[in-house]
Amino acid sequence: MSGFIQGEDRFQATLFPERLDDYVAEDSAVRVIDVFLDDLDLSGLGFKTQPNDTGRPAYHPSTMLKLFVYGYLNRVQSSRRLEIETQRNVELMWLTGRLAPDFKTIADFRKDNGVAIRLVCREFVMLCRKLNLFANAFVAIDGSKFKAVNSRDRNFTRAKMKRRLMEVDASIDRYLEQLAAADQAEPAEDKSQRLEDKIAAMRKEMARLKKLEARMLNAPDKQISLTDPDARSMKTRGTGIVGYNVQTAVDTKHHLIVAHEVTNSGSDRRQLANMAKQAKSVIDTEELTAVADRGYYRGEDILDCDKANIETYLPKPQTSGNQAKGQFGRDAFRYIAEDNEYECPAGLRLVQHSTTQDTGRTLHLYWTYKCRYCDIKAQCTSGVHRKMSRWEHEEVLNAAQKRLDQNPDMMRIRRTTVEHPFGTLKAWMGSTHFMTKTLDRVSTEMSLHVLAYNMKRMMNIIGTKPLIEAIRA
Numbered sequence: 001m002s003g004f005i006q007g008e009d010r011f012q013a014t015l016f017p018e019r020l021d022d023y024v025a026e027d028s029a030v031r032v033i034d035v036f037l038d039d040l041d042l043s044g045l046g047f048k049t050q051p052n053d054t055g056r057p058a059y060h061p062s063t064m065l066k067l068f069v070y071g072y073l074n075r076v077q078s079s080r081r082l083e084i085e086t087q088r089n090v091e092l093m094w095l096t097g098r099l100a101p102d103f104k105t106i107a108d109f110r111k112d113n114g115v116a117i118r119l120v121c122r123e124f125v126m127l128c129r130k131l132n133l134f135a136n137a138f139v140a141i142d143g144s145k146f147k148a149v150n151s152r153d154r155n156f157t158r159a160k161m162k163r164r165l166m167e168v169d170a171s172i173d174r175y176l177e178q179l180a181a182a183d184q185a186e187p188a189e190d191k192s193q194r195l196e197d198k199i200a201a202m203r204k205e206m207a208r209l210k211k212l213e214a215r216m217l218n219a220p221d222k223q224i225s226l227t228d229p230d231a232r233s234m235k236t237r238g239t240g241i242v243g244y245n246v247q248t249a250v251d252t253k254h255h256l257i258v259a260h261e262v263t264n265s266g267s268d269r270r271q272l273a274n275m276a277k278q279a280k281s282v283i284d285t286e287e288l289t290a291v292a293d294r295g296y297y298r299g300e301d302i303l304d305c306d307k308a309n310i311e312t313y314l315p316k317p318q319t320s321g322n323q324a325k326g327q328f329g330r331d332a333f334r335y336i337a338e339d340n341e342y343e344c345p346a347g348l349r350l351v352q353h354s355t356t357q358d359t360g361r362t363l364h365l366y367w368t369y370k371c372r373y374c375d376i377k378a379q380c381t382s383g384v385h386r387k388m389s390r391w392e393h394e395e396v397l398n399a400a401q402k403r404l405d406q407n408p409d410m411m412r413i414r415r416t417t418v419e420h421p422f423g424t425l426k427a428w429m430g431s432t433h434f435m436t437k438t439l440d441r442v443s444t445e446m447s448l449h450v451l452a453y454n455m456k457r458m459m460n461i462i463g464t465k466p467l468i469e470a471i472r473a
Contacts, residue, residue: 024090031456037043072448135249139283148230155226168209275290315404348368
């Protein structure tokens with residue numbers, strides 16, 4: 001190998017060994033982890049920082065946290081892989097002082113300190129606020145489905161259970177027909193025995209499914225998962241998964257995740273006010289601007305945001321089937337506030353006749369008896385007359401629609417802001433996404449991912465050394 005750069009002899013002894021610190025670059029991310037976690041008051045976050053009087057000494061929470069944050073920052077989430085890394089990774093040796101906990105100790109720390117670990121993620125967001133990175137008080141809200149440790153075959157809904165029972169019942173009938181045909185033909189004990197075994201197996205499976213069906217019907221949402229009891233079947237584009245719906249509020253300027261929450265509800269419908277208020281609390285601002293997609297549209301949430309000084313931008317979904325029938329849509333009717341009446345496309349006035357309650361909302365109903373004599377009635381309704389309903393807080397929804405009409409670029413801002421973090425996180429997680437089970441532990445795992453994401457974003461935005469100086473300040 002002459003003529004090439006030569007390495008050192010691995011058996012060569014040195015009189016003055018190099019320091020471990022010499023192997024870690026000055027701008028390495030591992031130094032940010034070290035400074036950030038050393039600066040935290042871990043006992044105030046809920047970690048046990050006082051050793052026991054008896055028994056084997058435990059690892060300090062700071063050491064275990066550094067191990068986990070480094071692992072998630074470098075896409076090493078498995079406790080077994082982290083154990084291996086502590087024995088061969090020079091940066092981890094530097095970070096932990098050459099301590100090498102076993103995988104069970106590592107996994108138990110994440111399991112037993114879920115709430116405190118989630119607070120560490122929040123503390124880093126507080127650091128971002130301290131550095132005035134959320135000055136514009138503008139967030140984009142969105143949710144994305146993440147896979148749980150639960151295959152689709154081990155999740156049952158009403159429709160899936162019904163389909164599975166029909167399949168097993170059809171298999172039993174088919175085997176019984178084959179057994180009857182075999183008995184009428186020449187005796188074949190082996191074939192008959194095989195068919196009887198299959199029938200017995202199918203009946204055993206039918207009994208198992210009946211027990212699962214009883215458990216499923218007793219569940220609040222009529223759904224059960226056998227591996228991860230908190231995971232739920234959710235619709236995604238093109239197919240469905242068994243997993244969790246992760247909600248995030250992302251700062252539009254720096255793409256930092258301001259707030260996040262893991263839910264097992266497949267719908268975003270009731271999450272707008274919840275996430276917007278969380279983001280407002282974290283940013284600690286009097287007013288906040290939030291943008292979301294049409295999946296979050298819900299009158300009550302928009303009203304809650306309005307009361308909390310949160311300005312919302314989201315499109316209204318078209319839920320009426322009138323336009324599909326070739327009839328006038330709701331937007332063809334103009335509300336006249338001073339008269340409290342609606343004007344229809346034919347120029348007739350719809351007046352308020354009654355008030356009703358619908359799922360806790362007060363609705364005013366408008367119509368006119370002149371509909372039956374209208375020349376264009378067929379284009380309006382197939383009933384006796386066209387009714388218009390108006391929520392008592394409809395002006396809040398109209399104001400939200402007007403804001404969106406005046407700022408049509410909001411949907412592009414939402415898309416380019418909030419979808420980027422989800423893509424990055426899923427790439428880091430790999431094809432399996434979550435590795436832990438139950439909502440509480442999955443929430444802890446997600447907080448570690450969010451902490452790693454925000455930390456890497458901060459290092460890219462202001463640099464490693466300035467970030468270390470800011471933490472120490």
